[in-house]
Amino acid sequence: MEGCRSSTEYNRALLLEAKRIEKSYGGVRALRQVSFALEAGEVHALVGENGAGKSTLIRILTGAVEPDGGAVLLDGQPIRDNSPHRSRELGIAPIYQQPAIFPDLTVAENIALANETGGLFRRVRWGDRVKRAAELLESIGAEIDPRRLAGSLSMPEQQLVEIAKALGGKVRVLILDEPTASLTERETGRLFEVVRRLRDNGSGVIYISHRLEELPRIADRITVLRDGETIATVSAADTDSRELIRLMAGRDLSAVFPKREVPIGEPVLRVRGLTSEAVGIRDITFEVRAGEILGFAGLVGAGRTQVAEAVFGLAKIDAGKIRLNESRVSIKSPGDAIEAGIAYVPEDRRRHGVAAELPIRANMTLSILDRVSNGPMLDEDGERIVAESWAQDLRVKAAGLDAPAGSLSGGNQQKVAIARALATGPKVLIVDEPTQGIDVGAKAECHRILCDMAARGVAILMISSEMAEILGMSDRIAVMRGGTIAGIVNRADATAESLLAMALGGSAQ
Ligand SMILES: Nc1ncnc2c1ncn2[C@@H]1O[C@H](COP(=O)(O)OP(=O)(O)OP(=O)(O)O)[C@@H](O)[C@H]1O
Numbered sequence: 001m002e003g004c005r006s007s008t009e010y011n012r013a014l015l016l017e018a019k020r021i022e023k024s025y026g027g028v029r030a031l032r033q034v035s036f037a038l039e040a041g042e043v044h045a046l047v048g049e050n051g052a053g054k055s056t057l058i059r060i061l062t063g064a065v066e067p068d069g070g071a072v073l074l075d076g077q078p079i080r081d082n083s084p085h086r087s088r089e090l091g092i093a094p095i096y097q098q099p100a101i102f103p104d105l106t107v108a109e110n111i112a113l114a115n116e117t118g119g120l121f122r123r124v125r126w127g128d129r130v131k132r133a134a135e136l137l138e139s140i141g142a143e144i145d146p147r148r149l150a151g152s153l154s155m156p157e158q159q160l161v162e163i164a165k166a167l168g169g170k171v172r173v174l175i176l177d178e179p180t181a182s183l184t185e186r187e188t189g190r191l192f193e194v195v196r197r198l199r200d201n202g203s204g205v206i207y208i209s210h211r212l213e214e215l216p217r218i219a220d221r222i223t224v225l226r227d228g229e230t231i232a233t234v235s236a237a238d239t240d241s242r243e244l245i246r247l248m249a250g251r252d253l254s255a256v257f258p259k260r261e262v263p264i265g266e267p268v269l270r271v272r273g274l275t276s277e278a279v280g281i282r283d284i285t286f287e288v289r290a291g292e293i294l295g296f297a298g299l300v301g302a303g304r305t306q307v308a309e310a311v312f313g314l315a316k317i318d319a320g321k322i323r324l325n326e327s328r329v330s331i332k333s334p335g336d337a338i339e340a341g342i343a344y345v346p347e348d349r350r351r352h353g354v355a356a357e358l359p360i361r362a363n364m365t366l367s368i369l370d371r372v373s374n375g376p377m378l379d380e381d382g383e384r385i386v387a388e389s390w391a392q393d394l395r396v397k398a399a400g401l402d403a404p405a406g407s408l409s410g411g412n413q414q415k416v417a418i419a420r421a422l423a424t425g426p427k428v429l430i431v432d433e434p435t436q437g438i439d440v441g442a443k444a445e446c447h448r449i450l451c452d453m454a455a456r457g458v459a460i461l462m463i464s465s466e467m468a469e470i471l472g473m474s475d476r477i478a479v480m481r482g483g484t485i486a487g488i489v490n491r492a493d494a495t496a497e498s499l500l501a502m503a504l505g506g507s508a509q
């Protein structure tokens with residue numbers, strides 16, 4: 001009889017277990033008495049607000065961080081001398097929130113380095129390495145040439161390489177810390193197929209995500225962390241987003257902020273025929289009006305981030321014109337863009353986002369130093385007041401605003417980067433995946449802030465891989481395909497299907 005039931009229903013063996021884990025950083029108790037059990041053949045989701053302790057728990061499971069107390073067990077046996085190397089040997093394959101690739105090596109070399117023993121420079125057959133990398137990438141549906149330099153990949157492409165890396169070796173436990181944060185529907189679907197395949201073959205998968213609506217598609221059980229404590233473990237089939245949010249936040253909370261319709265004014269940013277060979281975009285033409293949110297949709301690699309980079313002076317422009325209000329502007333550097341009133345929140349907020357060693361408050365006000373300074377002197381009180389108000393609005397969870405930004409959880413670092421761009425009071429705001437990695441409460445808050453800015457006449461260009469965000473927040477939507485704009489549609493005329501068809505090159509226009 002039992003053979004008739006799917007392996008995900010019951011009778012699963014305990015695979016990896018965390019028992020009564022304790023971890024403090026200075027005065028911050030990141031985890032208190034946290035227990036977590038992963039069974040073979042299940043996808044176990046781990047959810048919680050930004051700073052709840054998810055990534056810390058993962059780092060302890062993989063031996064990257066040592067707990068102050070408690071134990072990690074594999075097959076019922078404590079893992080002795082746990083370390084990233086040791087746990088990888090045991091078949092625990094983590095994919096961290098921030099890709100950890102070597103930018104100066106090729107994709108194939110990065111994948112090989114993670115999986116070959118004997119070092120990168122032992123005698124190898126390069127052709128075999130490239131072939132193996134190509135197979136792994138293809139198995140997850142990633143269209144990436146293994147010979148490319150890893151540093152040239154976009155953030156989501158790097159994420160896909162991370163996944164290929166993890167799948168290259170023995171995988172008993174796959175750990176995904178927000179893998180879909182910057183992936184579009186299509187890549188997410190492919191990733192889920194890989195995850196299901198592993199599960200059906202008896203591996204266990206730990207899955208961290210802030211996209212609660214995707215959990216029913218992928219998770220068997222869900223464990224909720226709040227303020228470093230385990231709150232509940234529930235069956236995914238018996239719960240819904242609302243209940244999860246209540247468990248995560250400890251109270252009822254709205255997950256969505258409805259878009260506010262505001263009067264749309266004159267065009268503020270006009271881009272004509274923008275072409276940049278360096279980043280592979282051509283003939284980009286669009287305008288964004290005061291009060292308008294122009295969404296940018298498209299598949300990973302379609303060139304959305306590159307348009308933002310070109311407009312912000314981060315990519316060399318070969319042809320095309322940019323006008324702000326009525327005047328033509330020449331943007332050759334981010335300095336020129338800021339001068340012209342453009343602010344940019346990049347997607348890869350680790351590389352361009354926060355200065356890890358500077359205090360949180362300094363990070364938030366870096367872009368408005370002139371306003372929090374008194375002549376050459378920094379007005380610390382002024383800085384603190386500005387930073388505190390942003391920290392409150394975006395619900396930044398921190399030990400204090402003097403703490404270094406690097407000590408914040410992933411999602412809280414994102415909030416700091418957002419605050420910094422918003423603080424400049426720009427005419428044009430470019431946001432790339434504004435709510436990626438941010439918990440549901442802060443996401444609604446972030447949407448509210450974008451609407452407030454639109455209401456004040458800011459022209460907003462919003463790149464997002466999340467269809468609900470694109471359809472919910474945009475006034476018009478530009479769909480990119482292969483480095484150019486395939487079409488621009490009004491929100492009223494757009495559906496998820498029609499946008500995807502345009503992104504793929506289908507007929508729906
Ligand atoms: N290296 C560190 N130094 C100081 N504090 C830290 C460090 N790493 C984590 N913390 C603190 O531990 C707590 C838990 O952080 P963690 O990164 O585990 O959160 P998370 O649940 O992964 O959040 P997110 O959803 O934002 O990624 C936070 O308060 C964070 O500031």
Ligand SMILES: [Mg+2]
Binds near residue numbers: 054055056177409411
């Ligand atoms: Mg995290």
